[in-house]
Amino acid sequence: MSQPTHGLKRVSTQITLSLVAGCVLLASGAAQAANLGFLNNTPITYMKQRDLQILNKSAHTALDTKQDGESLDWNNEGAGNPVAVTGTITPSDTDKKGDRTCRKLTMVAHAKGQTQTWAPTVCKTEGGKWALLKQ
Numbered sequence: 001m002s003q004p005t006h007g008l009k010r011v012s013t014q015i016t017l018s019l020v021a022g023c024v025l026l027a028s029g030a031a032q033a034a035n036l037g038f039l040n041n042t043p044i045t046y047m048k049q050r051d052l053q054i055l056n057k058s059a060h061t062a063l064d065t066k067q068d069g070e071s072l073d074w075n076n077e078g079a080g081n082p083v084a085v086t087g088t089i090t091p092s093d094t095d096k097k098g099d100r101t102c103r104k105l106t107m108v109a110h111a112k113g114q115t116q117t118w119a120p121t122v123c124k125t126e127g128g129k130w131a132l133l134k135q
Contacts (some may be wrong), residue, residue, distance in 0.1 A: 043085055043109035043116040052081040054085075055107070062089040063103060063122065063130050085111045099126040103131060 039045065047055070058074035067070055071090040075084075087109040095102045102123040109116050121133040 043111035046083040046111045048081050051076040066091050068092045
């Protein structure tokens with residue numbers, strides 16, 4: 001197991017980290033071997049564990065406090081990363097069925113002149129935790 005993957009496993013695997021961790025795996029050295037070099041120099045490749053924690057917390061805040069179409073700005077200030085990463089998180093398409101609420105979550109990250117967007121669907125069940133909807 002590669003070092004970046006091992007570090008990510010220690011981080012909460014709630015919502016965004018599941019998605020972002022997958023992207024980090026693709027952006028790692030294995031991506032080069034798999035001819036996925038197009039992921040080089042994208043915002044995810046500059047993000048470190050602390051950045052992912054900030055993104056995760058921001059995603060939960062947006063899901064819990066923002067209306068559909070209302071964005072939350074986030075950044076990695078104070079994370080100790082010399083690369084500034086900024087972005088927005090916008091929930092949309094809220095769908096409530098019984099005790100389950102699902103929302104599309106558009107996450108945008110900007111770093112070093114590049115922009116990257118992820119748009120997972122996440123659901124909250126009776127337990128009250130948001131989780132990535134596996135499709």
